[in-house]
Amino acid sequence: MKPGRIKPPMGHDNAWWWQQAAEDKLAIQRCSGCQVLRHPPRPMCDRCRSMEWDFIIAKGEAKVISFTVLHHPKFPGYSYPLPIVLAELAEGTRYIAELIDCDVERITRGMRLQVTTQTDDDGFKIPVFRPATGSE
Amino acid sequence: MAITLHNEAAIVGIGQTAFSKNSGVSELALAAEAVKNCLDDAGLDPVEVDGLSTFTLDSTDEVELARAVGLGDLHMFAKINYGGGAAVGLIQQAAMAVATGVCKYVVVWRAMNGRSGQRMGQGVSGEIISSDLIHWSWYMSHGMLTPASWVALIASNYMAEYGAGSEHLAEIAIAQRNYALNNPVAAGFGKPLTMDDYMNAKMISEPLRLYDCCQETDGGVALLITTPERARDLRQKPAIVRAVTQASTRGQEQMTSFYRDDLNSLPEMELAARRVYEMSGLSADDIDASCLYDAFTPEVLMQLESFGFCGRGEAKDFVQEGALRIDGRLPNNTHGGLLSEAYIHGVNNIAEGVRLIRGTSTSQPPKPINHALVSSGVGVPTGALILGADD
Numbered sequence: 001m002k003p004g005r006i007k008p009p010m011g012h013d014n015a016w017w018w019q020q021a022a023e024d025k026l027a028i029q030r031c032s033g034c035q036v037l038r039h040p041p042r043p044m045c046d047r048c049r050s051m052e053w054d055f056i057i058a059k060g061e062a063k064v065i066s067f068t069v070l071h072h073p074k075f076p077g078y079s080y081p082l083p084i085v086l087a088e089l090a091e092g093t094r095y096i097a098e099l100i101d102c103d104v105e106r107i108t109r110g111m112r113l114q115v116t117t118q119t120d121d122d123g124f125k126i127p128v129f130r131p132a133t134g135s136e
Numbered sequence: 137m138a139i140t141l142h143n144e145a146a147i148v149g150i151g152q153t154a155f156s157k158n159s160g161v162s163e164l165a166l167a168a169e170a171v172k173n174c175l176d177d178a179g180l181d182p183v184e185v186d187g188l189s190t191f192t193l194d195s196t197d198e199v200e201l202a203r204a205v206g207l208g209d210l211h212m213f214a215k216i217n218y219g220g221g222a223a224v225g226l227i228q229q230a231a232m233a234v235a236t237g238v239c240k241y242v243v244v245w246r247a248m249n250g251r252s253g254q255r256m257g258q259g260v261s262g263e264i265i266s267s268d269l270i271h272w273s274w275y276m277s278h279g280m281l282t283p284a285s286w287v288a289l290i291a292s293n294y295m296a297e298y299g300a301g302s303e304h305l306a307e308i309a310i311a312q313r314n315y316a317l318n319n320p321v322a323a324g325f326g327k328p329l330t331m332d333d334y335m336n337a338k339m340i341s342e343p344l345r346l347y348d349c350c351q352e353t354d355g356g357v358a359l360l361i362t363t364p365e366r367a368r369d370l371r372q373k374p375a376i377v378r379a380v381t382q383a384s385t386r387g388q389e390q391m392t393s394f395y396r397d398d399l400n401s402l403p404e405m406e407l408a409a410r411r412v413y414e415m416s417g418l419s420a421d422d423i424d425a426s427c428l429y430d431a432f433t434p435e436v437l438m439q440l441e442s443f444g445f446c447g448r449g450e451a452k453d454f455v456q457e458g459a460l461r462i463d464g465r466l467p468n469n470t471h472g473g474l475l476s477e478a479y480i481h482g483v484n485n486i487a488e489g490v491r492l493i494r495g496t497s498t499s500q501p502p503k504p505i506n507h508a509l510v511s512s513g514v515g516v517p518t519g520a521l522i523l524g525a526d527d
């Protein structure tokens with residue numbers, strides 16, 4: 001088995017999100033006070049200061065705002081060149097993740113993406129992006 | 137009476153160790169040597185020092201340093217967070233301490249085996265659950281482990297938006313290397329950098345190539361701060377603190393402020409700029425030279441706009457005109473900076489700001505330097521400092 005990716009530490013503020021990821025879902029935290037969506041998750045709403053929240057599951061549609069391609073240094077558990085995109089989800093929040101199944105030469109700002117789950121050899125699951133069908 | 141930090145403090149000593157890739161000594165030894173050299177430069181007996189400030193990332197404990205150097209009774213010791221974002225914050229701590237009378241003489245320092253020991257460029261990892269580590273986990277798990285990768289994601293968007301290209305980044309890297317050619321302690325001393333060298337260097341994290349990234353350095357730098365009155369009794373011509381501030385703004389993250397509406401500016405650096413201009417009564421027009429934090433070249437472009445040296449999106453043209461060169465509008469990082477002198481987390485950039493005011497830079501610009509601007513780390517909670525000559 002090849003070395004797996006670095007695992008996130010899981011505490012009160014983020015473990016629930018990774019539990020959703022383990023079920024192939026990209027969750028977005030929602031304030032129960034003012035209904036604003038927020039990511040990354042936090043224990044308090046910075047608008048209404050409510051500490052009550054639930055979450056929705058993203059539809060998985062997104063578009064590229066910015067991107068980089070990592071070349072150096074190379075860490076075990078990742079393959080290079082490694083494209084990373086800053087994307088805006090259809091729901092309006094942003095999410096940063098690897099882009100898979102895409103030639104790095106073809107990445108452009110505004111490109112349409114679909115969220116999918118990457119499952120590592122050790123069973124760890126993480127939401128990533130791939131090009132949306134028909135966007136190539 | 138309201139206390140501002142306008143003309144309330146002066147930097148009056150600079151000390152540093154050799155800069156290397158393998159110091160062969162402890163970080164405590166580097167800190168002690170830098171502090172001793174700093175006090176010798178100022179002509180102050182170590183027993184007079186009563187305040188200390190450094191980075192939370194610094195491994196040297198305050199009392200271990202005090203025991204090693206033989207400092208006297210301490211009235212203040214303070215550590216500041218956020219990597220290179222701490223640099224100017226040390227001066228603010230010191231200035232507040234001497235302005236209020238809490239301390240007479242404050243030493244600030246940063247000493248690190250940044251190449252042979254823990255390397256910033258190797259990224260983050262860890263097991264302890266803290267708010268900070270949970271923050272990093274959103275990026276770590278995807279393989280975004282290095283400062284270059286976080287900065288690249290912001291730089292890529294900025295450059296696409298405003299049409300800045302590799303040639304503009306190269307202009308910054310080459311201008312600073314040309315300064316380092318005159319600086320015997322710089323990593324880039326005797327190593328010219330051509331456009332071909334720049335373009336052919338390995339890609340790190342697109343659009344950042346090797347020479348867009350700073351050095352990794354073993355070494356230490358220390359500075360002595362006191363009141364302007366006491367400064368006049370010491371050996372060196374003081375660099376007066378015209379204004380100093382820390383700055384962090386809404387939506388700030390550490391290196392990864394990817395969720396703010398506007399991704400093409402540095403709100404925290406704009407806040408720092410407003411604060412230091414207001415406090416000093418100066419504007420960008422009054423700044424003769426700068427030491428803008430330069431861990432990565434795009435950070436210099438973005439800061440030129442934050443501090444009002446040019447308009448939004450115009451930094452690429454500003455640098456292309458040669459503004460950062462020795463005969464340009466704004467000679468920048470005349471020691472070579474973090475890119476070509478050494479990476480002492482920006483404290484070496486503050487030291488160069490002091491030298492510009494003293495008139496002792498190895499690349500002292502031909503024009504008078506009445507005011508020099510220095511900034512802290514970029515993309516993190518940060519700060520800015522304006523130094524001026526004693527009237």
Ligand SMILES: [Zn+2]
Nearest residue numbers: 031034045048
């Ligand atoms: Zn709310």
